[in-house]
Structure formats: structure tokens, C-alpha cells
Amino acid sequence: MRRILFESLTHGPLTEQPPAADDAAIAELAKNVEKAAQARLGRSLSIRQVDAGSCNACELEIHALANAFYDLERFGLRFVASPRHADVLMVTGPVTKNMREALKRTYNATPDPKWVVAVGGCAADGGIFKGSYACVGGVSDVVPVDLHIPGCPPSPRALLKGLLALLEHVTGEHR
């Protein structure tokens, strides 16, 4: 174990330069996020992830945000275990009817001010599961959405771009 730890110290970090915040995301946020809610939280956001029917590919890429290459926590963004600790809900999937109630309750359990990020093509409008008897069809049909990050699944870099845009916007750094 010591050898591995020592090598981690002597080799340079794997962590990469962050991408620029996504312009489309900034535009969407400008429309959705209230000015009053901005700059309340300091440069830090706690995120609660909710799988509302995804195929689990989005979860894999959200997980990857924590690895050494993307190192999400350096931006003050971290995943928390309870909606009661969260500022942001990150929701994936076409919202199955079997998850609709759980998503609503999770949203209601999250204290204000809060933001909802819908991740992936399914979360936007149901994606390829649109029209199923078992799916609602998009996160915004159940709870208000502030930002969509498209992709099937979105790459960790795309996720990072969207989240950085949210962070800048919420903390009022973006002009």
C-alpha cells in the first residue's frame, strides 16, 4: 500500500483542466434560475442524484465524475446521501410511473433554494421510452427543471460543463 501511495505523491496528478462552462446551459439557466436565489450558497453545491428510471448508463458516467480525471469535488460540488442535505437534484431517466411519487417526495424533501438538473436524453422528454404505458416522459412533467444536460449518456465532460455553468450562475460569477 505504501508503494502505491508514494507513487501517487511523486507522479503528477491525473486530474485534467476543467472544460469551459457550457454556453447553452448558461442560456437555459439565465431563463430559469431566479436572481434572488443566486449568490446565496457560496461557491459550493451539494447534489442528490435520483434515478427515475434510467438504464443505469447515466449513473455510470455520473459516477465517473468522482474519479481522478474529473475530480468533481475540487469545484465545491459533491454528492450527498439525502435530499435534505442537497441544493441540487440530478435526475436521470424517463420518469417511470413507478418512480413518479418517489421523485416528487424527494423534490419536496429538498430545502429551498433548490435546482433540478435533468441528465440524459430520457430525462428531457422520455427519449426512446417516450409513449410507454409505464413512463411519464420527462422530468419537467413531474418537477420543475432548471437545466438539461443532453446525451445518451452524457460524457463526464459534458456533465462537468453543465454543472460548472450551474455553479457559476448560482454563485453569480457569470456576467
Place this chain on the structure above:
Amino acid sequence: MSLLDLIPHQEAIAAHRPWPRVLVGEQGWLKAIDLLAAGDVTLLGFWGEVSAVHLVLLGAADEIAIVSLQCETGKFPSVAARHAPALRLERTIHDLFGLDAVGATDTRPWLDHGVWGRSTPLGKSDAPRDGGPYQFLSSEGEGLHQIAVGPVHAGIIEPGHFRFAANGEHVVRLEERLGFVHKGIESLMAGTPLDAAAKLAGRTSGDSTVAYSFAFARAVEAALRINVPPRATYLRALMAELERLANHFGDIGAICNDASFALMHAQTGILRERVLRAADTCFGHRLMMDVVVPGGVARDIAPEGPAAIRELAAEIRKIFPRLVELYDNTASLQDRTVTTGIVKREYAQKFGAGGYVGRAAGRAFDARRNLAYAPYDELSFEVPVLEAGDVNARVWIRIREVEQSLALIDQILDRLPTGAINMALKPGGAPCEGIALTEAFRGDVLVCLRLDGEGHIDRCHLRDASWFQWPLLEAAIEDNIVADFPLCNKSFNCSYSGADL
């Protein structure tokens, strides 16, 4: 004597490939149940249609047969009443088609949570179902308390509900309640052209997208009697092994992380990311979605791909052995994984548990070896099997499979045939049926489908390995402490989406 000699049956369906499908009467159906209950055959699949039910059976010599019972009256003799592994599949058949299992002892709904706005969405009638709260199985005794977890969990994982009955720290009973991510995939597939259906198949369980696309493509090709070009089969296997590597790295790290050993998680996370980046370089998508298609593969490996994979393999061979050594030499970690969450060998056999769950508990089944589909029939690899059945054994199976996948990737790159990567599909003109199993990282994926004359999907059933692993998790956790549940659960890493469909 062949498997079907044991089961009285009527005619075989001529357009079903590659294994025989026969129609049986009630006598044949009951005989199939006898064989399952006696342990002479293993249940590979069990699904319904509007007025039929089908069983896929695996015989002792890896012989496969499908028996079908017409049930115009909407009833069929319960399989689950005598063979527990069929239970959730049978409840699903009732939820989706409204067919009644006569003699069933557990008739609670499974996927249907009473919120679809209709009952039996794939069946004939829309008769309202008596609602009411879901009845969990009871546990009674002094000092017992219940712990309810989910469907929204603490981590970044899929939703499901776990109901523990515990006495202090000790789990007396765990009952799973799943179905939260049921998307109606089989219903969406009906009537769609193959390209749309292939996309749905590839999103049944995102972590196994290659394995699902591979199984779906092979089932279509069996139905249409197509042999895809050799280069396509090799590229498919290359993707399947990259997918296995990525998932095994993720799992090994996540299991150790659930024992609070974060260093391993950080290190295997790096390896996993490198695999996904190599996959992106080779096939233009980190998870390689939609690259395996009926008829072959949608795109060839990028020119710089083989070099990227060789570089990746060299990096893994440099780093991974040290991590294995670290795992093996960390007593505090071993203390958590050894003898925790034991799957009994007889359960693994009875449930036909695939993947590392089965192979860590003495069940030596790997579809790549036992059914030897192309190109694995031409490649040399070992199927590691252990007996202990605990979390530790499931970690070691993954470690050994990483090594085998690296060896397979070498062989695939060395022998990668030249030539075409796909071929055009011609609809059969008449209905035809195909069935295929592929080995995903967590176990065998089964796809059974029927195409209509125009080559559209008439009916497609997809069965994840998790169907037969989830119930064993309930058994494995018994008498363990509540705090070891995350560890046990992660060592199974069953798919929610794959089993909820």
C-alpha cells in the same frame, strides 16, 4: 437421450432457431416442471404472450430446449409453486399479460405497482386489479424490528426497495421489492423495425449495453439464418471484453469502497476510465452503445484503435497486479469480505445463477464456454470457478476474469480478420424466431424474439442474469449484520433496470 425425449410434446416450431421449440400440452408442461423441481434441468427463461407461456430449459449436457404451452383460457399450471426460481417471472407474466398461474402460492404483483393507469398492459383485458398496499412477508419474534430502505438510495445507484427484518444488528429476513424502473421495453419493442428495437435492447441495462446488443443481434441473425462476417464477430467480442473489464474494475473498487477502503476505489476508477477512453477512441462511444447491430457492427474499429488497446492492456498489466496484491494483503479488508454473504452452492445450482454469483459458488457456467458462440469457439480462455460463495470469492472471480479478458483481447487483436463488418438483412417473408445467450459481465443475457414477415419485431423477451441472482441476495444476507448489506449488495451488483425492463 435428448432433453425433449423426456417431455411429451407435440410438433416442433420449424422457424425457430437455433434450439428446438416445441408445443406441449398440460402433461408436457407438468413434466417440464418435474424436471426443474428435481434439479435435472435449469431454468434459463420464462415469459408470456397474450395466450401462451414459454419455458427455456438447460439440460445437463448444455442442451437447450424451449417448451410452449398455449393457454387460451388464460390459465397455466404454476411453475413457481414447485420451482422457486420461476416466482418473480411468473408474477411478471401475470402483471403484464393477466395469465393466471394455477396453484401459485404467491400471487402478489411484481412489476405492477398499481400506477400504470391500466392493468395487464400487454394482455387482452384491462380488468381492474384489486389495489391496496403491497404486503411484505412477515417476520415475527421478540425484539424484531423492520428497516425500510429505498426506492431512493443514499448513493448514486438505481432505485429499489429493501425491507429488512432485523434483530439488533442481525438480519433475520430481507425482502426485495423491485419494479421501480419498469419502462415497458417489451411493449415498446412490439411492431418496431430492427434498428429501433436494437437501440431499446441496448438500453435494457446500460452497463451491459454491448452484451444486450450482442444477444439481440445474434437472436435476429438466428431467426433470419444469417452468418455475420468474421471480422464483425471478433469486433463484437473485443467490445464485450472491454465492457467486462470496465465493469469488473468498477465493481472491485466499489466493493472495497463499501468496506471503507477508498484507495482501491480510486485506483480501479482510474483503470475503468482508461478502458472507457480506449473504447471511445476505438468505437466513438465510451460505453460502445449501438455499435453491435443485427448483421454485424455499425462501425469498424478506428485506425488508431488497436494501438490504444495494446497500450491500455500494458498499463493494466503493470498496475492491476499491485492492486490484487494490495487486496490480498490488507487484513482489515479481508476481514470484511471473507465469509460474508455466502451463497450456498445448491442455491446457485437451483437458481441457475450466472456470472460471478454462480461461479463464486461452484456453478461452472459461462455462455462463452458452455455455448461457445462465435468467436469464442476459436479463442482460448479459462473460466475461473470457486467454491466459497462469499464476497471475497466474488471479488476473486472478477480478478481472474480481468486476467482472462486481457488474454482474450490479445488473441482478438492478433487474429482480427479482415473483410466486411456487416451485411444487409433481408426480411424472411414469413414469421421466424431466434434465441441467443451472451455472457455479460454479470452473467448470461437471454434474448428470444419473433420477427414478422417484414422483419419487424413481433415479440421480444429479454432476460437479465439478475432475475436469478436477486433472490440469492436475500438468502446470502441472512444472519449477516445490517452494516454488511452494502458490501453484499455491491458484490452481487445486480441490475435493477435489466430485471425491471
